[in-house]
Amino acid sequence: MPGTGAAAPRPRHLGRSRVAPDIVRGSPVKRAVGQTTRDLRRHNRTSVLTRLYLHGPASRFDLMRATGLSSATVSNVVTDLVADGLVAEAGLLDSDGGRPRTLLEVRPGYARVVGVDIGETHVQVGLFDWTLETVATATFPMDEGSPEPAVLAALVTAGIEEVTAEAGADPGELLGVGVGVPGAVLPGGLVHAPTLGWSGVPFGGLLAPHVAAPLHLDNCARTLGQAEMWRGAGRGAERAIVALLAVGVGAAVATGSPGGVTSTTSEWGHTVVEAGGAACRCGSRGCLEAYVGADAILEHYAGASGGARPGPSGTEQRVAALMAEAGRPGPAAETVRRTAEYLGIGIANLVNLLSPDRVILSGWVSAAMGPAMLPAVRDAMRRHTLNYLADATAVEIGRLGQEAVALGAATLPVHELLTAGGR
Ligand SMILES: [Zn+2]
DSSP: OOOOSSSOOOOEEOSSOOOOSOOOOSOHHHHHHHHHHHHHHHHHHHHHHHHHHHHOOEEHHHHHHHHOOOHHHHHHHHHHHHHTTSEEEEEEEOOSSSOOEEEEEEOGGGOEEEEEEEOSSEEEEEEEETTOOEEEEEEEEOOSSSOOHHHHHHHHHHHHHHHHHHHTOOGGGOSEEEEEESSEEETTTEEEEGGGTEEEEOHHHHHGGGOSSOEEEEEHHHHHHHHHHHHSTTTTOSEEEEEEESSSEEEEEEEEETTEEEEEEEOGGGSBSSTTOSBOTTSOBSBTHHHHSHHHHHHHHHHHTTTOOOSSSSHHHHHHHHHHTTTSTTHHHHHHHHHHHHHHHHHHHHHHHHOOSEEEEESHHHHHHHHHHHHHHHHHHHHTSOHHHHHTOEEEEOSSGGGHHHHHHHHHHHHHHHHTTOO
């Protein structure tokens, strides 16, 4: 899905612009000094807040050690963050012989965010608190193929109204709305998404007038990578590859450090696993997506079972029906075996190239097929990877559940809040 051309785009902030409220007037020298102090203060707030956000409760002493800031600075920053409602005290921690230390944690009630998953088969809108606990979700099936951008924009706004109404929240008071799209996002909110048949669609511009909170748009594989690192199976990994398996296939390379996480997308789905192989929608042949994308899986099943298609209609329902018969020998089991083999080869290529410590299978196809095919995927990965690299790489299923992609999109406004030091 996901990548689609070009280097990883940066999140686009399209809604209400945030103008710094305290523009310094005066001579250039004074302005430079004022900005430096402010930058330093913001940096200190970001360090403390990010540590608490990503790694959970900590004492002032822990924060001092983790951030390298002085005791007085940590103390001041914490006082400010508590006064702003971002951080609260979370009980006492016994310390050996000494005075018990007060633990601090981020306050989930500080703000709420919306994350939107523009999939190829559904639109899902999730309302989360800013620590990414789910408050409410709304999922709409959509016309598969080439959905009208305006129709999808209307589903998104209806979803935001539904989840905020359900939770009694005011849409205007959201920290922001993050939207994950299965493609590349260019400046001005233009979206290139081949799996949707979109080329340069001004989706950001279509949505912005209907969204009362700051709007962010980004590639869904990149944001999913960020979410798996923050809250899912990537926690604690130094370098994780988060594979998004759906109709399209993409992967994010996510790197974690004590100070935060960076996530970039790759065009993994269009790396070739079979010379002269199956035709891919990108125009090439033998791409991974033409073997492990949901459409390719269903097509193989149809071929193996003499033209039969599992289930009534809808790609997700058909994959579910296929899995329901995969427990006994037959075309479904053979399809699962073949998908696992190609997926393992695709993962082996990534491991040989990037030596991650973890590979995380995410997206709705992973949720549907992952548990059944994981042993075979690991086996195929090992057979195609150098031993010392395979030994150092764990292959796991994502832990973010059905809302994974929406939750990934919700990381966009949160990331901006953390970067801005919580202001
Ligand atoms: Zn391709």
